[in-house]
Amino acid sequence: MQFVVITLFPELIHTAVQVGVVGRAIERGQVTVQAITPRDFADDVRRTVDDRPYGGGPGMVLKVEPLGLAIRTARDRLPAGSRCIYMGAEGNPLTQRKVNELKKLPGMVLLAGRYEGVDERLLTTEVDETISIGDYVLSGGELPALVLIDAVVRTLPGVLGDDESAQQDSFVNGLLDWPHYTRPQEFTGLKVPDVLIGGNHDAIRRWRLKQALGRTWLRRPELLNGRTMSTEEQLLLNEFKAEQS
Numbered sequence: 001m002q003f004v005v006i007t008l009f010p011e012l013i014h015t016a017v018q019v020g021v022v023g024r025a026i027e028r029g030q031v032t033v034q035a036i037t038p039r040d041f042a043d044d045v046r047r048t049v050d051d052r053p054y055g056g057g058p059g060m061v062l063k064v065e066p067l068g069l070a071i072r073t074a075r076d077r078l079p080a081g082s083r084c085i086y087m088g089a090e091g092n093p094l095t096q097r098k099v100n101e102l103k104k105l106p107g108m109v110l111l112a113g114r115y116e117g118v119d120e121r122l123l124t125t126e127v128d129e130t131i132s133i134g135d136y137v138l139s140g141g142e143l144p145a146l147v148l149i150d151a152v153v154r155t156l157p158g159v160l161g162d163d164e165s166a167q168q169d170s171f172v173n174g175l176l177d178w179p180h181y182t183r184p185q186e187f188t189g190l191k192v193p194d195v196l197i198g199g200n201h202d203a204i205r206r207w208r209l210k211q212a213l214g215r216t217w218l219r220r221p222e223l224l225n226g227r228t229m230s231t232e233e234q235l236l237l238n239e240f241k242a243e244q245s
């Protein structure tokens with residue numbers, strides 16, 4: 001999987017992708033992350049990358065020509081079938097379902113804006129889709145691009161070790177994660193649930209599924225709406241509800 005991020009802050013991207021799961025995937029050659037900056041395509045001595053908005057008002061817009069050249073250069077570095085995605089709060093939500101769609105692509109250009117954003121004509125001609133990581137405004141698209149890269153890379157085959165991939169099952173399965181515990185067995189008077197100590201693997205599996213269902217029902221009930229539940233899941237959720245009062 002190949003990513004090219006278009007950004008005024010390439011060092012932010014390079015630094016962030018060095019660590020953790022994504023950093024390891026890059027070291028192993030499973031993923032590449034390049035950054036391209038419009039500044040390298042600016043034609044004046046000051047290397048100007050912003051310009052004033054038509055219609056007036058405060059703030060600047062990313063200058064069209066250097067950004068357009070940066071996008072085309074990025075596209076040329078990627079295989080056919082790659083997509084150009086703009087990170088913006090007005091976009092389609094980044095969900096696990098969307099991540100599972102994106103992971104099938106050979107590569108992505110991720111356009112990270114700054115200032116007031118990108119000229120609409122570049123969005124309509126060069127960008128295939130706008131994606132939002134949530135309903136809030138950020139000062140740049142770099143953090144959303146890094147969020148998208150992390151979410152996609154961890155789904156790629158062979159990126160997570162066996163220990164880590166079991167852990168992934170929770171949101172992938174449409175539910176919130178279950179509670180986790182480590183040593184000591186008692187901490188500040190709080191005990192680890194007995195079932196996790198016993199070593200009965202089926203009891204543990206059922207407890208975790210029940211907690212995942214129960215927490216989803218408590219905290220994010222809308223996630224259960226479109227989801228078909230097995231007989232076991234219905235039984236466990238009913239048990240959880242009965243224990244609530």
Ligand code: 4H3
Binds near residue numbers: 087114134
């Ligand atoms: C994405 C980008 C929020 C999100 C963003 C999100 C800066 C877009 C600039 C950048 C424009 C002006 N904010 N929720 N901000 O995913 O290029 O907003």
